[in-house]
Amino acid sequence: MTGGSSIIAFTTILLTLVVKTSCQDCSPCSCCNREKGCSYNNQLGIDHYCWSGCIGGFMSPKCQKTCVNPRCRSCSTESTCDTCYNGYYGYQCTSRCPTTCNTCSSSTSCTSCNDGFHGNQCQNSCPSTCKTCLSSSFCTVCNDGYYGDQCQYSCPSTCKACNSSSFCTSCWDGHHSGSGAMCLFHCNPECLSCTNETSCTACKTRSGIGYYRNDCSSQCSRKCKDYLCDIYGHCLECADPHFLGSSCDRCINGKYGSLCHNNCPVNCYSDCSSTGICKSCKDGFFSNYCNISCSENCKYGTCYRNGSCIGGCKDEFSGSRCEQKTCPINCNCDNNNSCFECDAYHFGPSCLLSCSSCKDNRCPVERLHAEKCDECATWRYGNLCNETCPRYCLDNKCDQDNGTCVCDKNYTFKNGKCVPSSCPANCSTCTSPDVCDSCVDRNTLSES
Numbered sequence: 549m550t551g552g553s554s555i556i557a558f559t560t561i562l563l564t565l566v567v568k569t570s571c572q573d574c575s576p577c578s579c580c581n582r583e584k585g586c587s588y589n590n591q592l593g594i595d596h597y598c599w600s601g602c603i604g605g606f607m608s609p610k611c612q613k614t615c616v617n618p619r620c621r622s623c624s625t626e627s628t629c630d631t632c633y634n635g636y637y638g639y640q641c642t643s644r645c646p647t648t649c650n651t652c653s654s655s656t657s658c659t660s661c662n663d664g665f666h667g668n669q670c671q672n673s674c675p676s677t678c679k680t681c682l683s684s685s686f687c688t689v690c691n692d693g694y695y696g697d698q699c700q701y702s703c704p705s706t707c708k709a710c711n712s713s714s715f716c717t718s719c720w721d722g723h724h725s726g727s728g729a730m731c732l733f734h735c736n737p738e739c740l741s742c743t744n745e746t747s748c749t750a751c752k753t754r755s756g757i758g759y760y761r762n763d764c765s766s767q768c769s770r771k772c773k774d775y776l777c778d779i780y781g782h783c784l785e786c787a788d789p790h791f792l793g794s795s796c797d798r799c800i801n802g803k804y805g806s807l808c809h810n811n812c813p814v815n816c817y818s819d820c821s822s823t824g825i826c827k828s829c830k831d832g833f834f835s836n837y838c839n840i841s842c843s844e845n846c847k848y849g850t851c852y853r854n855g856s857c858i859g860g861c862k863d864e865f866s867g868s869r870c871e872q873k874t875c876p877i878n879c880n881c882d883n884n885n886s887c888f889e890c891d892a893y894h895f896g897p898s899c900l901l902s903c904s905s906c907k908d909n910r911c912p913v914e915r916l917h918a919e920k921c922d923e924c925a926t927w928r929y930g931n932l933c934n935e936t937c938p939r940y941c942l943d944n945k946c947d948q949d950n951g952t953c954v955c956d957k958n959y960t961f962k963n964g965k966c967v968p969s970s971c972p973a974n975c976s977t978c979t980s981p982d983v984c985d986s987c988v989d990r991n992t993l994s995e996s
């Protein structure tokens with residue numbers, strides 16, 4: 549059982565609203581919600597991406613532009629609101645909810661009521677001692693000092709709130725129940741609220757400075773905004789918006805340095821250490837500062853932090869950074885692994901062509917520079933002699949470069965082939981001078 553309400557939490561809400569209206573144009577990252585910070589979003593390719601959205605009134609995803617309508621809590625284009633501040637609705641949040649509505653989706657449908665009202669349009673008043681209710685006979689929360697289904701009973705005067713005539717659920721500031729239930733005891737004077745004499749649950753501020761620990765003996769850090777912290781010393785908010793964390797000792801993503809004013813190196817994947825060393829790099833870069841490009845010989849263009857290629861090297865390269873040339877297959881190489889001639893059975897610019905396709909397995913004379921066999925076997929043609937001369941070439945011989953030939957008797961060379969010079973009578977098409985494939989009209993194949 550703790551006593552007292554949190555004036556501190558209430559103050560925080562007010563401060564948040566003030567920040568919103570005084571910050572019109574945000575520098576990168578400064579108007580993001582700070583939970584997850586702001587950095588490069590690799591998937592969307594957006595720099596200064598706000599990972600947990602914007603503070604009220606700014607436009608996703610970078611939170612640098614304000615939503616046009618001041619009633620927008622969040623927007624994804626300047627003129628389309630995603631959510632409205634309480635009390636407004638519509639896609640530009642220009643429409644006012646019924647006055648007794650806290651939030652609504654239209655003028656006739658409230659999604660929550662202001663305290664003290666109930667009904668679809670929050671048109672009905674709760675009983676006067678009720679803070680919130682579902683109907684005129686069922687209160688969900690009583691006003692301070694009352695209890696019961698209809699909050700019809702008064703609490704003992706020592707209780708701020710109670711659930712029966714003999715049990716305080718919270719005490720007035722500065723009081724506690726000790727082992728009892730009636731808030732009969734005074735807290736240590738430094739406490740705003742406490743569970744017993746020695747254990748504060750919230751501290752009073754003194755000269756505008758917040759305190760913490762059970763006995764409120766320690767000052768909140770000046771890194772905390774307005775010196776406000778919880779009973780454990782955790783800042784409620786950081787004084788400098790470049791900082792994060794309950795001790796405000798971490799920089800928001802993308803910044804580093806004792807003042808968190810320095811930008812992390814441009815190719816950091818997200819944030820960096822206090823000395824500007826990247827936690828990880830964007831693809832294609834490595835080293836502590838991600839300012840060295842991965843080797844162009846990396847197979848996939850990506851490498852680890854030490855520069856060794858992810859997925860290995862392109863052909864003919866080796867070494868952890870693929871810096872080493874390797875001798876191409878079928879080559880005789882010099883000391884630098886550059887190919888100066890092909891081995892005895894291959895030819896061509898990369899020594900990838902086999903001499904066995906050439907006539908009598910004879911390699912061209914200048915193997916490394918030759919692009920074709922010097923000579924093919926008689927019935928072959930093409931650079932590699934891997935094409936066969938067309939059918940019906942005279943003596944099976946054809947031109948070694950392009951496969952044209954003089955054809956057998958009664959055949960003519962046409963479109964790279966030897967075709968019959970003429971077909972039998974009444975034949976429409978034929979494959980040889982005496983065999984029809986199809987007939988002219990009114991003749992059938994069976995006759996021929």
Ligand SMILES: *[C@@H]1O[C@H](CO)[C@@H](O)[C@H](O)[C@H]1NC(C)=O
Pocket residue numbers: 711712715717
């Ligand atoms: C009041 O609250 C206390 C603590 O939560 C609980 O033990 C007790 O049963 C409650 N009494 C009633 C009448 O609800």
Ligand SMILES: *[C@@H]1O[C@H](CO)[C@@H](O)[C@H](O)[C@H]1NC(C)=O
Pocket residue numbers: 743744745746747
């Ligand atoms: C005071 O309350 C704290 C926290 O509930 C507890 O740890 C401590 O033992 C209490 N001290 C006394 C004297 O009751």
Ligand SMILES: *[C@@H]1O[C@H](CO)[C@@H](O)[C@H](O)[C@H]1NC(C)=O
Pocket residue numbers: 837839840
């Ligand atoms: C990378 O950045 C660091 C820190 O700024 C610098 O000292 C270093 O010279 C840079 N290296 C290259 C290759 O640019």
Ligand SMILES: *[C@@H]1O[C@H](CO)[C@@H](O)[C@H](O)[C@H]1NC(C)=O
Pocket residue numbers: 852853854855856868
């Ligand atoms: C580089 O880093 C990778 C991944 O951490 C590791 O597997 C590899 O052994 C390292 N290479 C060298 C040369 O240190």
Ligand SMILES: *[C@@H]1O[C@H](CO)[C@@H](O)[C@H](O)[C@H]1NC(C)=O
Pocket residue numbers: 882883884
């Ligand atoms: C090997 O490469 C080095 C540096 O490029 C060069 O100075 C040297 O002459 C090369 N050696 C041969 C045998 O080509």
Ligand SMILES: *[C@@H]1O[C@H](CO)[C@@H](O)[C@H](O)[C@H]1NC(C)=O
Pocket residue numbers: 930932934935936
């Ligand atoms: C002959 O070799 C060439 C080059 O390798 C290839 O493009 C072609 O398809 C081959 N022809 C035959 C019939 O295999």
Ligand SMILES: *[C@@H]1O[C@H](CO)[C@@H](O)[C@H](O)[C@H]1NC(C)=O
Pocket residue numbers: 947949950951952
């Ligand atoms: C094929 O090569 C021969 C000899 O070089 C040439 O006379 C002929 O015109 C060429 N035919 C074609 C279709 O290129």
Ligand SMILES: *[C@@H]1O[C@H](CO)[C@@H](O)[C@H](O)[C@H]1NC(C)=O
Pocket residue numbers: 957958981982
């Ligand atoms: C080829 O044509 C001649 C006439 O041009 C003919 O006498 C001969 O029989 C034909 N040979 C074949 C195999 O069709």
Ligand SMILES: *[C@@H]1O[C@H](CO)[C@@H](O)[C@H](O)[C@H]1NC(C)=O
Pocket residue numbers: 973974990991
């Ligand atoms: C070709 O067809 C015509 C008409 O059907 C026929 O008179 C003639 O005998 C045919 N010729 C041959 C060689 O079959």
